[in-house]
Amino acid sequence: xxxxxxxxRRERRAAxxxxxxxxxxxxxxxxxxxxxxxxxxxxxxxxxRRYRVPILVAGGLLLLPVARRPGSVTRLGRKxxxxxxAVDRLRRLFNRFR
Numbered sequence: 001x002x003x004x005x006x007x008x009r010r011e012r013r014a015a016x017x018x019x020x021x022x023x024x025x026x027x028x029x030x031x032x033x034x035x036x037x038x039x040x041x042x043x044x045x046x047x048x049r050r051y052r053v054p055i056l057v058a059g060g061l062l063l064l065p066v067a068r069r070p071g072s073v074t075r076l077g078r079k080x081x082x083x084x085x086a087v088d089r090l091r092r093l094f095n096r097f098r
Contacts, residue, residue, distance in 0.1 A: 007015070048055070066073050
């Protein structure tokens with residue numbers, strides 16, 4: 001009985017190696033695209049890291065009044081929530097009449 005219908009072991013191995021090689025190329029292309037897409041984000045992150053100390057100092061200085069009077073932040077938070085809810089309700093009301 002001959003086995004002409006099935007590919008030989010060498011042919012299967014060659015096909016698998018070709019598939020693996022194509023997957024490697026695809027992976028390299030995808031990695032290059034990913035790095036190109038992430039390059040602006042990386043640049044922004046590096047800028048933030050460059051100015052990390054001044055940002056932390058400025059944030060600390062802005063928090064000093066809050067630490068002295070924490071009630072003012074609570075009042076501002078409440079006003080912000082009420083304002084956001086009012087804007088949302090107005091937006092829904094206007095969308096209803098369109």
